[in-house]
Amino acid sequence: MEAAIKIETCLSCGEQIEVVPGYVKWCEHCLDQIQERKSEESPKHWMTKIFDWLGRKNGEQLLQSVLSHQSEKPGMTYKTGMAYVVATLIHITSLLLLVTAVYCLTIVNESGAAIFAGVILLAIAWLARPRVQKLEKDEKVYTANELPELFELMNQVRLALGSPKIDGVVINGDYNASIGYFGWRNRVILRIGSSLWSVLDHEERIALLGHEIGHLVNGDLNRSGYIGTALFTIYTWISVLIPERTTVYDTGLLDHMEEMNPVGLGPLNWISQQFQRLVAFLPKIIFLTLLYLLYQNMQRAEYYADQLAVSVAGNAAVVRLLNKLEYWETFLYSMRKTVIANGKIHFLTELKEQFAIMPAKEKLRIQKISELEKARADETHPPTTYRLKYIKSRKLQKPLIQVDAAHMKRIDLEVAVYHEEAANELVELYRYYWYS
Numbered sequence: 001m002e003a004a005i006k007i008e009t010c011l012s013c014g015e016q017i018e019v020v021p022g023y024v025k026w027c028e029h030c031l032d033q034i035q036e037r038k039s040e041e042s043p044k045h046w047m048t049k050i051f052d053w054l055g056r057k058n059g060e061q062l063l064q065s066v067l068s069h070q071s072e073k074p075g076m077t078y079k080t081g082m083a084y085v086v087a088t089l090i091h092i093t094s095l096l097l098l099v100t101a102v103y104c105l106t107i108v109n110e111s112g113a114a115i116f117a118g119v120i121l122l123a124i125a126w127l128a129r130p131r132v133q134k135l136e137k138d139e140k141v142y143t144a145n146e147l148p149e150l151f152e153l154m155n156q157v158r159l160a161l162g163s164p165k166i167d168g169v170v171i172n173g174d175y176n177a178s179i180g181y182f183g184w185r186n187r188v189i190l191r192i193g194s195s196l197w198s199v200l201d202h203e204e205r206i207a208l209l210g211h212e213i214g215h216l217v218n219g220d221l222n223r224s225g226y227i228g229t230a231l232f233t234i235y236t237w238i239s240v241l242i243p244e245r246t247t248v249y250d251t252g253l254l255d256h257m258e259e260m261n262p263v264g265l266g267p268l269n270w271i272s273q274q275f276q277r278l279v280a281f282l283p284k285i286i287f288l289t290l291l292y293l294l295y296q297n298m299q300r301a302e303y304y305a306d307q308l309a310v311s312v313a314g315n316a317a318v319v320r321l322l323n324k325l326e327y328w329e330t331f332l333y334s335m336r337k338t339v340i341a342n343g344k345i346h347f348l349t350e351l352k353e354q355f356a357i358m359p360a361k362e363k364l365r366i367q368k369i370s371e372l373e374k375a376r377a378d379e380t381h382p383p384t385t386y387r388l389k390y391i392k393s394r395k396l397q398k399p400l401i402q403v404d405a406a407h408m409k410r411i412d413l414e415v416a417v418y419h420e421e422a423a424n425e426l427v428e429l430y431r432y433y434w435y436s
Contacts, residue, residue: 074300083293087230097125141168160400163216171418173426175331179212194419202403204321207313214308220301241280314399
């Protein structure tokens, strides 16, 4: 049941506003207090300012471009060509380090200096070796033998979109979903977050699968073997050189790369960190250059994945999905409430309840915040408001896949235990960090 709405006066503009107890009090007229203000706003790094400017410049241009075309599958451009050149230089660097190390240890090994240099270069070559994305050790991959009903639905989607087969599914507790190639065998693994899946209706779940599987056919070079491996390799170099930084290989990359660990920041620690920053500067520049060269390709790939999702699930389902993806605060609130309740609340039940009772004004607040978001050149996704404009501009079409309620019910029964386990693990993880 929705909480009783009160009427108050906005202190900034004097207009009458609705106030829902338990939710953020904000003004829909002047947008005052639309989100919590940080008490100490840290100054932006110069790289962040550059990527903000590049994002604003290119993001709107790209949106107008995709709005004027029906098919948005990324193609080869001079920037993607340059991306291949940069990726090649990264791979060559890894190879040259290894060759030089072997040369020092086998050919010019008469002097101690050559042997020492060879050992050091061999260690660096090992750290700089080409990397591929790997699953976490605690991630269990489920196959069609264990999830036949879910794989049947995924096969319907992938056959409709013409994508390669999916090798496995990982079910975690995240409020997200993703797909990618893992390991040297390039296994296609789909990650499904139980928190997100549990709050989606049947059409939205098909839209989610359509978008993720669409990444297998949309020309996203970020996920391809050659450039994807180079990106992951150079990012690994940075995380090795600057281990104090948070290493999140997803979105908002530049923000994470600029985070510092303030614990124990004595003079020697500070000098060490400054040296690490200096050494990591060149690979960071290379990484960001490659990311910028891929910017249009990655963003176009997201638009095209959305278009493919529309083809299998319909415009309305994709719009609802994108809106729900913005409800992060509700997800976190449900998580905190579950942890504080200490076992008296079931997380997924609480999450679905919070979604069910969310008042219209709270949904409007989240929508307004989303509309204020600007494109950034180090983001892999366009702002949600851009994606919504794109989806709403597409012609309405009959979904290729019609919802089979009986099939969806069988899927729910099949994955219920796995979703429960994933949600419980997430709660315990959150509890650990909450009380630590």
